[in-house]
Amino acid sequence: MIADENTTVVARIADSIAERIISGTLQPGAPLRQDHIAREFNSSHVPVREAFRQLQAQHLVVAVPRRGVRVAPLDTHAVKEIAEMRAALEVVALRNSAPRLTSVHLARIELALIESDNAQTIEEFERTNRAFHQALVMPCAMPRLLASLDGLQLANSRLVFAMARTAGWRPRSNQDHRLILQALRARNFDHACNLLARHIQTIERLTLPAS
The missing domain is CATH 1.20.120.530 (GntR ligand-binding domain-like)
Known part of the structure; x- marks a missing residue:
């Protein structure tokens, strides 16, 4: 049951952020802070990190060394x-x-x-x-x-x-x-x-x- 709940939270976070990136609400290069997103969705950092991994696989975010996760560029x-x-x-x-x-x-x-x-x-x-x-x-x-x-x-x-x-x-x-x-x-x-x-x-x- 806990695993199912975590999966649902991960999907909710990933879908919400993806929608903002696709629509342009989140601009290329914008930082994505784990703590801010965890607070927004009332979750721990674990589902946020998993959501980031999914978004990275979808080419919507990038992990930049020493700069954290950011919206992928559109160059x-x-x-x-x-x-x-x-x-x-x-x-x-x-x-x-x-x-x-x-x-x-x-x-x-x-x-x-x-x-x-x-x-x-x-x-x-x-x-x-x-x-x-x-x-x-x-x-x-x-x-x-x-x-x-x-x-x-x-x-x-x-x-x-x-x-x-x-x-x-x-x-x-x-x-x-x-x-x-x-x-x-x-x-x-x-x-x-x-x-x-x-x-x-x-x-x-x-x-x-x-x-």
Whole structure:
């Protein structure tokens, strides 16, 4: 029972801090003090440290020697790293997922695409965009890979919000998503994977200027 309670507290802390980082409430480089967070959530330092480990695995915080835990940077190097990791890992997941896609899976992907096209706020777009990418790879049956992608998806969501704050955002359809779905329906899996890799890498171009 105690272990379950600790797990719940860790999840609550990690989810709350992740939301603040993704939305931009907590800015890159901001310090995260264990004692402050423990007081906020009325917990000991143990679940806070575990929450920090989870956030670090999701590329949202970094542990800096002699400076403690801080919100991960959003510089050109970080954007490039996230884009390249996602492009590599999500394509591996799609290659394994694509042959397993059923009509039900394809309908779920199409629903996420439609909801993304109809999004009226950046929050709606971020949620439905994440759902689209998760639906693409869910049937791959590779739980460790999916867990890694979940963390990268959260890091990518942070880039989406940062891009919206910098350049603005307006409702629009996502042609890349539509082309990926068309390729999957045609069972042209290599083309779908190439489209996905190109689509993911656009975040590197759009979020931050080249150094």
